[in-house]
Amino acid sequence: MKNDSSSSRRKFLQHIGATSILAAAAPLSSLATNAKAEERLLSYERKTSANDKIRLGVIGYGVQGHFDLNAALKVPGVELAGICDLYTGRIENAKELHGKGLFTTINYKELLDRKDIDAVFICTTDCWHARITLDALAKGKHVYCEKPMVYQISEGYPVIAAAKKSGKVVQVGSQRVSSIGYAKAKELLAAGEIGKLNMVNAVYDRQSSIGAWQYTIPKDANALTTNWDTFIEATEKMAFDAKKFFWWRAFKEVGTGVAGDLFVHLLSGTHFITNSKGPESIYSTGQFSYWKDGRNLPDVMSGVMQYPDSKEHEAFQLTLQVNFISGTGGQEVIRLIGSEGIIEVNGSNLTVKHSLMPQAPGFGGYDSLFTFSKSMQAEMQKEYEAKWTAEQRKRKTKEDIIFKALEGYNDHLDHITNFFDAIRANKPVVEDAQFGFRAAAPALACNESYLSKKIVRWDPESMKLT
DSSP states (O other), X not given: OOOOOSSSOOOOOOOXXXXXXXXXSOOTXXXXXXXXXXXXXXXXXXXXOOOSOEEEEEEOOSHHHHHHHHXXXXXXXXXXXXXXXXXXXXXXXXXXXXXXXXXXXXXXXXXXXXXXXXXXXXXXXXXXXXHHXXXXXXXXXEEEEESSSOSSGGGHHHHHHHHHXXXXXXXXXXXXXXXXXXXXXXXXXXXXXTSSEEEEEEEEEOBSTTTTTOOOXXXXXXXXXXXXXXXXXXXXXXXXXXXXXXXXXXXXXXXXXXXXXXXXHHHHHXXXXXXXXXXXXXXXXXXXXXXXXXXXXXXXXXXXXEEOOOSSOOOEXXXXXXXXXXXXXXXXXXXXXXXXXXXXXXXTEEEEEEOOOOSXXXXXXXXXXXXXXXXXXXXXXXHHHHHSOHHHHSOOOOOOXXXXXXXXXXXXXXXXXXXXXXXXXXXXXXXXXXXHHHHHHHHHHHHHHHHHTSOEEEETTTTEXX
């Protein structure tokens, strides 16, 4: 494709309906012939219906519980029926926001016992995810569980079995897999837009105290107001520690660190885009770089995973990075690197950049040619020019393309809407229990690798450690 040398490039807007994003997209073959193509807009028009009212219960009303519920209440036909949290201040907050008549409890089993609740959001500390999911399915509730789906790899198998047996909808909360941007990246990769994939670089950096989980701790926090004895039932007996209750992500006794919070987002996104079932080898390392506040899981962490050749994709390597004191100011990007270019996914936007090798092999320049005798150089130069035409020696060019979601698009709302649509239509979700586990297990294995300083072997087909 020729480069456009004009001072002002024309922008072509591609409107893609959310209900058929892949089918409605312009054929990729047309991109190569459209020399002016530069920017395309991913528009989104979801039709929602209030048919079949769904009554919702929320278990864990912290930061993510608030965000998830706020999104759910934007979906037509969804009603709040109850909230459970161990901290009494959040129970009070729930009634202030949603009315004094709202059913609230510190015992999640009381919420599950209610016949008027159809589905639950599980937004608790990681160590409670599997237990509450199993109890909710046993009570006939549909489940939306925040990532990671489980706290320990061993918990994944009973959750998958229970989800299958129950016949209920189970969706894991890695919302980006419902993004129209990720869907577009998936389409482009499958169409060969960047050649053959060989590496993925995935980064989720932050640079703030809140981003590093130093959340505000209320002045009345104590063992009674947090129902501490109940809180530690899912883990191990330990003395009250307000940080472990409110900053739980930073402590391995109750949370899963950057691996379970952020690596899992990068893994689920990579798996969705590539159709992958997971890696076969996992290695991770980390350090305590800045936030030395008592946490026992690192604030800077990297992972390297090898993905095998499979029917879904050719072999590729995945690198993972989280830096909580990043001079970038923070970034979230999945960079898919192929033999002919890259797809860089930033949130729901993406950029495609191409780099095509010439048909002819390299000759001259930074080469051993100049070290030969002049007669040999001349002879080989003549042979090279006779074999390869000037056109074959040129690097081909192809225009970069930018895809942007419409302003206001929200993949979190999309993911939650997909959950309720699946309940109403009895259809599969994007991130079911098996998908959620295939992202959670390698993430959790990163912690195991970091702590043991060993490579972890994983079978992505059987979903078991080897």
